[in-house]
Amino acid sequence: xxxxxxxxxxxxxxxxxxxxxxxxxxxxxxxxxxxxxxxxxxxxxxxxxxxxxxxxxxxxxxxxxxxxxxxxxxxxxxxxx
Amino acid sequence: xxxxxxxxxxxxxxxxxxxxxxxxxxxxxxxxxxxxxxxxxxxxxxxxxxxxxxxxxxxxxxxxxxxxxxxxxxxxxxxxxxxxxxxxxxxxxxxxxxxxxxxxxxxxxxxxxxxxxxxxxxxxxxxxxxxxxxxxxxxxxxxxxxxxxxxxxxxxxxxxxxxxxxxx
Numbered sequence: 001x002x003x004x005x006x007x008x009x010x011x012x013x014x015x016x017x018x019x020x021x022x023x024x025x026x027x028x029x030x031x032x033x034x035x036x037x038x039x040x041x042x043x044x045x046x047x048x049x050x051x052x053x054x055x056x057x058x059x060x061x062x063x064x065x066x067x068x069x070x071x072x073x074x075x076x077x078x079x080x081x
Numbered sequence: 082x083x084x085x086x087x088x089x090x091x092x093x094x095x096x097x098x099x100x101x102x103x104x105x106x107x108x109x110x111x112x113x114x115x116x117x118x119x120x121x122x123x124x125x126x127x128x129x130x131x132x133x134x135x136x137x138x139x140x141x142x143x144x145x146x147x148x149x150x151x152x153x154x155x156x157x158x159x160x161x162x163x164x165x166x167x168x169x170x171x172x173x174x175x176x177x178x179x180x181x182x183x184x185x186x187x188x189x190x191x192x193x194x195x196x197x198x199x200x201x202x203x204x205x206x207x208x209x210x211x212x213x214x215x216x217x218x219x220x221x222x223x224x225x226x227x228x229x230x231x232x233x234x235x236x237x238x239x240x241x242x243x244x245x246x247x248x249x
Binding site for chain 1: 157158161162165197203209213
């Protein structure tokens with residue numbers, strides 16, 4: 001299991017367009033991806049759940065990646081930001 | 082005798098021709114109010130077929146619009162809306178399999194996410210709740226066999242929905 005601590009740099013936060021691009025990345029991989037902001041969690045492959053977290057620029061989130069391809073997934077998720 | 086309905090739009094009259102700027106379409110705002118909250122699926126397979134047919138029709142329209150777009154930004158917006166559409170349809174499919182009819186489930190899922198996103202704490206992302214409501218409304222229109230534009234009728238409320246036109 002990999003846990004990434006990420007500070008979002010996108011100036012408009014993780015809104016619909018970046019969330020959609022993020023999902024195109026995460027859906028290519030079989031690992032389970034959870035995004036945690038505070039005490040709330042979202043499935044990293046579900047755009048509606050990600051939008052519900054309301055991740056703004058400067059927010060810090062944990063991204064938990066668990067599965068066979070977790071290393072390559074983690075690299076791509078890190079590159080996304 | 083049939084009553085005549087007069088609809089008056091207020092605004093500045095302009096000459097015919099092309100214009101670049103914001104555009105709006107008029108759409109009924111109460112489509113979800115017409116749907117039962119707890120309608121059960123009589124035949125699950127038929128409900129699923131209905132959903133898939135509406136999904137594929139709407140997706141086709143969105144792709145057509147995306148492919149005709151000349152700006153990458155607009156194409157990205159439509160791609161994001163397709164992602165939202167597929168996420169909504171995925172959740173509706175699950176609920177149909179649990180016995181809810183397509184329309185009730187779509188209403189529930191759309192309004193649930195609309196409320197969650199609009200109260201997410203981020204003003205900017207909260208505005209994206211409108212995208213969810215818009216996509217859900219369009220899918221509902223397809224499910225109910227309606228086109229995207231419904232002519233005005235007395236006693237019905239409307240909203241102006243923004244569509245995306247980019248300045249060149």
